[in-house]
Amino acid sequence: MKICVFGAGAIGGLIAARLAASGTPVSVVARGAHLQAIQRRGLIWRERDSERIVRVEAAADGKSLGTQDYVIVSLKSNAFAAAWPALEPLIGEQTVIVPAMNGVPWWFFHRFGGKLAGMTLDDVDPHARLATHIDVARVLGCVIYLSARVPEPGVVEHMGREDIELGEPDGSMSARAERLRACLASAGFTCRATADIRSAIWNKLIGNAGLNPVAALTHATLDRILDDHGVRTLLLTAMDEVIAVGNSLGLKIRQTASERLEMGRSLGAVEVSMLQDIKQGRPLEYEALCAAVVQIGERAGIPVPTLRALTALIRLRARQLS
Known part of the structure; x- marks a missing residue:
């Protein structure tokens, strides 16, 4: 092979x-x-x-x-x-x-x-x-x-x-x-x-769709994001939107937004991938992580206002890097 x-x-x-x-x-x-x-x-x-x-x-x-x-x-x-x-x-x-x-x-x-x-x-x-x-x-x-x-x-x-x-x-x-x-x-x-690979894809996306743009925009490591009450609340709202879109598609969601974030606590002061990319001047991978969810939500009739705002911000940041 x-x-x-x-x-x-x-x-x-x-x-x-x-x-x-x-x-x-x-x-x-x-x-x-x-x-x-x-x-x-x-x-x-x-x-x-x-x-x-x-x-x-x-x-x-x-x-x-x-x-x-x-x-x-x-x-x-x-x-x-x-x-x-x-x-x-x-x-x-x-x-x-x-x-x-x-x-x-x-x-x-x-x-x-x-x-x-x-x-x-x-x-x-x-x-x-x-x-x-x-x-x-x-x-x-x-x-x-x-x-x-x-x-x-x-x-x-x-x-x-x-x-x-x-x-x-x-x-x-x-x-x-x-x-x-x-x-x-x-x-x-x-x-x-x-x-059911689509459900597996979506379950990982629940964390990535909000966490990556937030980290890239704030330049904060995972532990600092999770310890900031206001940012954590924003993240939970965005993740709940991803879950709602997934539910509308009939996908099997394994965790709540809170449970998904708690998984990240053990990782400590890590820099998520989009933060690493922005610090090294590489193109930002926002299209498949959050823009796609916004497009799907709109077609499915599921409101995603927080994720739409994060996507607009990270898209503009990505254009400034290019």
Whole structure:
């Protein structure tokens, strides 16, 4: 089984390192100094108090790597469409594409049913570029709960959690999902297959949709956000809006907004991903995290005033960075 991790940053790098260490043939697509370091000395993987160098084939695009059985796409959701030309050479007749990204994916309403069946998400997939190029039959849904960082080029450090959920968009329990699940489990991840990947996606979104823009706008770490009564109240309101939209879609919500926030207390003074991006001047991943929820809420007739305000603010901040 050949696996390529397209986008071997913190999360993708950790997945690639563990797969390679478990004996799975894996290649990576990376860029810049990170790619050069991996090509020169291998990928350095730090886990707790240990450090290991794993050798993976690394390239700037898919041309030299050949077609794959699985391509795990670990990019920011707003970078996927532009990256397609570099990814396309990896795709053969049977290749499975596994978008390991946050937020509402472009395929979410494919064969969804109900009044929102076939709805397109303008912010997530402008001009339907992904929908045009990728047959949803190739897609295996994925939700990632990992914490990792790249402290220096060629190094990936695992910070916490190691949970992955996989699921077919059509709700089936497929052999291809089970093969990848078993492979990731053998690499040390807590990985399970689900028949309801959309609910899994939405449950992670409940935290991300409000928390990421709030952190980016305030430059506050998670502990300070949770300890500020006014900000916490605003966050709970935004998260309740996400839950209301999810309920209107018939999704299975696992936690209340308060329970979801309390999960974050154990993480301490962490910088969530959008805050890290804004401090490093990178594009902000607001489209799939909050703008999509606003669009869905409007179509479903669910009021989302707090989330709409946060989205307007973070969209303007993102434009100032570009």
